[in-house]
Structures are given as structure tokens and as C-alpha cells.
Amino acid sequence: MARAEDWLLALAQQHRLSPTQRQIVQRMLGLFPDVAFKSTIEIAELAGVSQPTVTRLATALGFAGFPEFRAALRDAVLSSSPVPVSGRETSFVDQELANLESLRRSVAGEPFKQAVTLLAGAAPLGVIGLRASAALADYFGYFARRLIPSVQVCTDASTVDDTVLQVRQQGDGALLAFAMPRYPAGTVAAIRLARSLGLATVVVTDTALAPFADDADVLLVAPVGTELVFDSHAAVVVLAISLLDAIARTAPERTQQRLEAHESLVDRWIQP
Structure with a gap:
């Protein structure tokens, strides 16, 4: 997932985000690859913010709306993963190696x-x-x-x-x-x-x-x-x-x- 995470991080650094929006991105970075398949409601709950705040993040990152942002996010995840994303569980050691x-x-x-x-x-x-x-x-x-x-x-x-x-x-x-x-x-x-x-x-x-x-x-x-x-x-x-x-x-x-x-x-x- 390193390339997908790098894509999102680089995207966030290219735009002026509010502290709350940066908080959402930070939370999303810890949820790969599943985050690319979550709804705005699910991401909002995980990040501790409101659903409209998640939607506004997509706009702040230069997308027309959250569906367009999620599609780009999915493309980044799928192009980074050599194995099917659905049901994939990353062990602690795997995460440390990625870190x-x-x-x-x-x-x-x-x-x-x-x-x-x-x-x-x-x-x-x-x-x-x-x-x-x-x-x-x-x-x-x-x-x-x-x-x-x-x-x-x-x-x-x-x-x-x-x-x-x-x-x-x-x-x-x-x-x-x-x-x-x-x-x-x-x-x-x-x-x-x-x-x-x-x-x-x-x-x-x-x-x-x-x-x-x-x-x-x-x-x-x-x-x-x-x-x-x-x-x-x-x-x-x-x-x-x-x-x-x-x-x-x-x-x-x-x-x-x-x-x-x-x-x-x-x-x-x-x-x-």
C-alpha cells in the first residue's frame, strides 16, 4: 500500500487543508486499503468528524465531489496491490516492514x-x-x-x-x-x-x-x-x-x- 499512501499524502501536501481536514487524511492513511471502499459516513465515524466535513475534504483536494475522490483512491489502491484488496489482512510485521x-x-x-x-x-x-x-x-x-x-x-x-x-x-x-x-x-x-x-x-x-x-x-x-x-x-x-x-x-x-x-x-x- 506504500504507493497508494504516498499518493494520498502527496495530494494532501499540494493543497491548503484545515487542521480538521488534515486529521481526516491522517486517519485515512492508517486505513489502507479498506478506506478506498468506505462511504463518507464510515470515514466520518472513524475520523470523528461529520459527514459533510469528509465531503468538503474531497473538494479541498481538487475533486468535484467524494465519488470522484473515492474513484481516484480506488485506482491508487488497486494499482499498488498485487493481491485482491477485498478481505486482505495485514499482519503487524507486514505493517512494520511497510513502515x-x-x-x-x-x-x-x-x-x-x-x-x-x-x-x-x-x-x-x-x-x-x-x-x-x-x-x-x-x-x-x-x-x-x-x-x-x-x-x-x-x-x-x-x-x-x-x-x-x-x-x-x-x-x-x-x-x-x-x-x-x-x-x-x-x-x-x-x-x-x-x-x-x-x-x-x-x-x-x-x-x-x-x-x-x-x-x-x-x-x-x-x-x-x-x-x-x-x-x-x-x-x-x-x-x-x-x-x-x-x-x-x-x-x-x-x-x-x-x-x-x-x-x-x-x-x-x-x-x-
Whole structure:
């Protein structure tokens, strides 16, 4: 379904949509391939909006009405699927593989290169992630400290604004924000505060249609797995480690020196 999802995402990005309309598109992206065969009523119920709102989305995307939009959607789905769509069930592992395939294209793109340049040259680098994104921020920050001279990690909503301000006051810094669903209000506020203070901002999230997408200097998308009780962040972790590897390669001598200094302390932490 990757090509069909890419078609809908690209179509949405070509038009000025309201936050509610972007919400509908985001919900539809998680419903492939069945979404191409649902009615406006069914999509409205799944997206938590009214039926006329779904109809207006089709018009906003440049179609004469919803039937024309659905026909185009079906064409995209059928041209992407080598097997019959009806009754098709995608396993969790299949979804993760599709997410990683989508990520592969992102890592090869220009936004990824821009993010590496901003993060590698940051002094200091602020890393934030609240609630479900806290573990991602800690993971990235733990290894980033081996590569970058000054890294500040914040996973506490009560101090996130202070962290952003400190990063701005301490030099030519940048902010990396992990913003996975459900998007914490504190994370969105911190991203906007960073922009207002003139900090470069790199945001990692699950969709290019996130309501705060325009507040990021660089937006990196890593889809989440939604087949289980809790979202899977497998693609996000791969993106994080890919960023770290690329950052390391921007300054090989610095990386070597810092890693050797780190290795000299390892014996202190490991129980023989």
C-alpha cells in the first residue's frame, strides 16, 4: 500500500487543508486499503468528524465531489496491490516492514541530510520528548553524548521550556523534538518557543500532516505501527540510530576522539 499512501499524502501536501481536514487524511492513511471502499459516513465515524466535513475534504483536494475522490483512491489502491484488496489482512510485521520501507525513502531524502547538518553543528543540542516520546529522547540523547560536545535531554513537561531557553542562551544550538501520537501539548509549545527564539528545529513525528509540521525547520517522518494495543516505534528507533550514524560521519576525527574517551571508562561501569 506504500504507493497508494504516498499518493494520498502527496495530494494532501499540494493543497491548503484545515487542521480538521488534515486529521481526516491522517486517519485515512492508517486505513489502507479498506478506506478506498468506505462511504463518507464510515470515514466520518472513524475520523470523528461529520459527514459533510469528509465531503468538503474531497473538494479541498481538487475533486468535484467524494465519488470522484473515492474513484481516484480506488485506482491508487488497486494499482499498488498485487493481491485482491477485498478481505486482505495485514499482519503487524507486514505493517512494520511497510513502515521501514517508507523510512528508507525518507533517509535517502534531502530533509534527512539537512537534519544531520543542523544537529551535527549544534552547540549545544537540545533533545526533547514527552510522554510516549520520552524513551526515544533518552535513547537518542544517551548515544548523542558520545558524539556531540553538549547535549541536553528533557523528558519532563514542567521543565521543557526552561531547557529550550537554556539551549538558546548557551550558544548556536538546535532542538531535536520527538513528537509521537498523541502529540503532547508541551512538545508542540516547546517547538514553537524554539522557533520564536531563533533555534533551528528538527522534528521527528509520524506523519507529514502533523498540525505542527509548519513549525519545524526540518520535519522527519517515521510511521508508527498501530496493529497492537500500543503503538510501535520501530521505525522511529531506526531513524534515530541512522541520524546518529550520519552525525558521527560528519566529523570522523571528533567522533574517534570522543568514542575512545568513552571506551576508556567502560571498565568502570561493567561488573567483571
